[in-house]
Structure formats: structure tokens, C-alpha cells
Amino acid sequence: MREFVQALHAIWSAWKDDTRLRFEGEFYTHKLMTPMFTPEPQPFSVPKIFIAAVGESMTEMCGDVADGVLAHAFTTRRYLHEVTLPAVQRGLQRSGRDRRTFQVACPVFVVTGSDEAELTLGAAGVRKQIAFYGSTPAYRKVLELHGWGDVATELHRLSLQGEWDAMGKLIDDEILDAFAVVARYDELAAALQNRCDGVIDRVMPAFPRTVSKTTITAVLRELRQ
DSSP states (O other): OHHHHHHHHHHHHHHHHTOOOOEEOSSOEEOOOOGGGSOOOOSSOOOOOEEEOOSHHHHHHHHHHOSEEEOOSSOOHHHIIIIIHHHHHHHHHHHTOOGGGOEEEEEEEEEOOSSHHHHHHHHHHHHHHHHHHHTSGGGHHHHHHTTOHHHHHHHHHHHHTTOHHHHHHTOOHHHHHHHEEEOOHHHHHHHHHHHHTTTOSEEEEEOOTTSOHHHHHHHHHHHHO
């Protein structure tokens, strides 16, 4: 993946600087750029490259060669602070770049409503989402960081049996609060701010379908302020 990004930059550089393309790596080789594939000169900078990552090695690579990391929704503030950001920083140090040149983007589960009944209803669906991701061995380390390794084991066992409803019941309020922002409409912007401040640069709230466009607009407007 590191070499893929480097190859992509080499292609963009050949377009922008009108130089001969000569990229030879271990996995990718690009030495031919025909005129029909070369775009007209333009004044814009090259696109930003964001790469999805959860594990430390991939995240560190993002800090090394990418412009940002797309963290997984199945993450917690603690995992971002203790695992993701240190890995990003190691990659940035390797490439000699400043943290201000890099962005952490992350989807965030949202449970919201106007009252407790709506919150409870919304939480049921998010518990199942968290359970689904938690059953995946590749994401086990996120749960283990919080001491929930046994939950990961049981979720995986139940997933192999197709017991999806039972899996959701294993996600108690403590786990739900770690992975999702749970707040009423009027408290949602502040809750998102509290969850993301200092660890997420570009937040992508996963608003439930039941939330009106008016509410979403109001929350986003408050966040931007």
C-alpha cells in the first residue's frame, strides 16, 4: 500500500511537472504515460490521499505517506488516543512531517432522540452494529484495550452460529458509551465535540435515519461554531 501511494504520486508528478514517468518498485512499475492519458495543465494541487486503517502497522504507514487516515467507526476515544495517534505520529516522524499536515477522519456511531424511549430504540440498532464489528477477529484489539477480550470471543462464537440478536445483547451500556455518542438532540453537538476534540479532525457522524434533516443541520451548524 505504501508503494501504491508512492506510485500514484509519481504519476501525478509526471503530469504536473511534464517529466518522464519512471517509477520502478517491488510491486508496481509505471514507465509509460501516453499523451492521450495526460490531462491538460491545471492550477490545482494533487488530491489528498486518505487510507483506511485500524491496526498499528497500517496506521503508521498512513502517517508516513498519506495525507490522512480513515479510522473505523468501530473505535473508541481511548483507542484513538493510545493506539491510533501514536502510530500516526511514528509515521509522520519517519517522513519528517508535522502533525498539522495530517488529518484523522472517523465515522462516529450516534444514538439520539427527543426522549429516553427514542434513545433506547435507537441504541438497540447500534448495539447490533457494534456487536457485528466486535465479532471480527481483526478488530479484537480494540475491545482488548478496554479489557473486553472475553466479549470479543463470545461475539465471534455467536456470529458463527448466526445468533445476531443474541450478540447485540452482549453490548452493555458501558461498551455502547465507549463506541457511540449517546445524547438527546439538544445535547448531541456538545457530546460529539467532547468525543472528538483532540483526537478526530474530520468527524463523520452516523446519524440514524429517524433524525430529521432540520435536526442534523442544526447539530452540524453548532459543531462548526
